[in-house]
Amino acid sequence: MTTSTEIIEKWSKKPQDIEDIKETRTADIVIVGAGLGGMVAAAKASELGSTIVIDKMPHIAAVRQAEWAFDSKFQRDAGKTFTAEERETIIGDLMRDDHWSMANQAVVTSFVDQSGPLIDWIKPIIEENSDIRLELEPGWGPYGISYGRPGYPEPDWFVPLKKYMEKNGAQIILNMRGEQLVQDGNGKVTGIIAKNEAGEYIRYNANKGVILTTGSFGKNQEMMEDFYPREERYSHDMFYPQSTGDGHIMALQAGADMESIAWGDSFLTSDVRFNNHTNSTSLADIVYWPAYACLPQLYVNHNGERFINEGGYKAGENPLFCDTANEMRIADGIFWQTPDNKAWSIFDDKTEEKLDKKAKTKENGVLHIGGVTTSWPSPGMNNRKKLERDVKDGITVKADTIEELAAKINVPVDKLKATVKRYNEMCAQGTDSDFIKEPIWLNSIDEGPFYASRITSTPCCTRGGIVIGPHGQVMDRKGRPIEGLYAGGTTAGSALGWQTTINICIVSQMFGWLGVQDAYGVLKTPIHSYEKLV
Template sequence: MVQLREVSVEEMRMADDYDVIIVGAGGAGLAAGLTAADAGKRVLLVEADDRAGGSTSLSGGVFYAAGTSLQREAGIEGDTAEDMYRYYMTLNQYKPEPAIVRRLCKDATPAFEWLRELGVTFRTEDLYASGVDKIRRGHRAAGHGAEITEVLEGHLSTRGADLALGTRVERLLIENGRCRGIVVDGEPVTAGAVVLATGGFGANRAMLAELYPDAALHGDRHWYIGSDHCQGDGLTLALEAGGELTPRNRGLLLLTPGFARDLESYLPGWLMMVNRQGHRFVDETIEYSVLATVLREQEGRECWAILDEDARLESATTQYRPAPNWHEERLLDHVAAGTLQTGATLEELAQRCGLPADAMKVTAERYSEMSDRGEDTDYFKPAGMLRPVRRGPFYAARINAAIVCWTGVGIRIDAEAHVLASDGTPIHGLYAAGETTGGMHGDCYAAGGASIANAIVFGRIAGRNAAALA
């Protein structure tokens, strides 16, 4: 892979002729940099990590969009940005910023086609329904997120852009209400415009507790799937410059039994899940994008995943989605580690989990009867995922929404990616894109790929507008 030319802090300071400085070199930053460079501007990217790519490079590489060429190749006709917008806003009860979401939906299609033209590989067999509406809008890159960032960096490396790695920005240069550059190691580096694209704050426990308390509720059970360098730098820089943040306590959490810090987006669909009252409360196969929101309504914001010995023995052959930690022998390892409880009878298991034995016994009997009939008349789970809970020993794992995937609190921007001051006016010369921004998230994550679409769409908008101003 062709990489960007690296520069030192001294070389940055001596250059003194950058048009656009981009803080962060993940998906949003690389998209902003390439767009600005293609407009003929001299670009500098400043990245805290020792390589470019950010959290985008660690992701599954799914891009959420409607009305794309790949959909048409797969025989999907008539899907539109307006359909995507209505779905996105309805799912989230119109809590996100409508102008931001509409721009995301409108520009997602051309941004996707741009990635294809650059050389990112998208195949029809990797197109899937990543949201709860079952429309196939999830476009997975063949090489996952790493391919997206490698292609962007490869193109940017031929445009004469500079990259400073292992470097954190101390503050922004604000003069007479306009952003004029950055300060690094006490030295100013000036530019015509600055784009903040530092990612989220999932690796900053103090900021999680303050801005996203749901992601700190379960203490050490929480862990973050993104880059360790996502410390919320962009939010801090924007606030110091007079910007403001979007509403708190928004983002995406995944359910986890705490077996290991391995990313498994889904729990096995064949589990029976019960709340503290010993009752089922959900179709266990629903999309991860809404499951954490459902769990939030349960007492203690937790539940228990129950299975019997037959289900354990059959686990390797009944995987609805990949879940290696729930395979036959691994489950016994979790018993030995104490993260999976076991009991010879349901009553014994309930006692160990602190659950009402009578209620759990009734729930298991009803669930087993429905499994025998092949029809879930309570929550309508697919028949193929029904497994009786009847033969001991029995097993139970405590489930929490504790995997932090995406932080949805961020810098407030408008539809042109301007950073907005506390009075609602743009801070001249300052733009932001990607996970460091907010406004496009409600209580539910819209669908797999929404975060990468957000990064690329608003990265392009920020890069284009920063270049025009510079």
């Protein structure tokens, strides 16, 4: 899946060669970007030879809480086993249902098959260098692994990796921005030229390969206009400030191909931004999740009309766990379907009590609402104290009647009254005949006071990227690998299509890690437990 020739040629124009080199250094592997993909790749590279990691930021940022693995020894030891049929189903489902066949199946298969070995490799590194412990995590689906310490995201997840790689002799050089790849006469990538804080150019020669893990391009306005569908539609984003597409641009200038569509995981967030409402200081724009509003409540557009199944796909094993994948699907729905990428979330004063009552009617019922966003970035997201604060600060509107609420949020009173009336009728019947929302989320809006909070779709990353092969090799526009060049993290494409249920952060670890092994010629095909039984 490639983009138009005109756009590719635009971004592929080679800059003038940088010749004013202050210093030259050499390593087997040079990794550009010390984020999630880069730190995992660097830890692996440090086992095999000399490693240099450069990053333009003054600090390392590599946040993670959980992973996705298939048939790892760790899972088998914990009693979770897999069959060959399950593997085929997983790959088929990812391609058909989640990627809409837009991804490269060889790359997707590589991800599935190598996810177990990656977890088995990384587990002892993390556990021997920190108090973090890996556990099976059903909340992340049947293939979930979590880092066993409370809190999302895990703020110091990368620390044990950093300790490990530095113990192995790897060097991390900050405030060093990659500027231009170095190629020989045959197009092989042999290094990279970077610029330090003083504006001096440093050349890093790579004996084995260069791994690009520089993140996405969400803060490169021109790239967003060329590659991100309906870029003009969103009003808020969660892109990190350093996400300027450096790796994409350098790869394209070296002859790489680029996917035609870049999308990204979008979250439902408040349309209001207040600096004092977030625990995160590293997001490009301040984002905030208002209390209760991002649950599958009644969503209406600017006309006061319902327009979507607010619950997305079916609930998981815990019927009141509104997981992140569902939230992202609904966020995408709001992005595409409403005229202004915004909606009003409508609920009443008893929304939590109604959910709690449903939970307690089930065996061992547990009220767990809100998914990941209950703790990130605003711990205890869905509670009355936070709701009261939201009302006070103007994030959520409160009214005694539906008529008053409609007037306050400037939607047609008659339309909103009719929408709520119809919604309540379906709640009483226990069947959503209009949009087929699951009954567990059908809760009437009939006990005042009533609330409305303006929510919007907020993208957090660009998912499309440089075309790669199954081992992270960067591919040229004729489908051939560019020798010596690899990509991982959100710089790499090919593993994901239009949407995904395997979080992009999980995929981000894989292909820099594989690229390092490919560069050294040591990549092994995993032997799955079910194969041993054949």
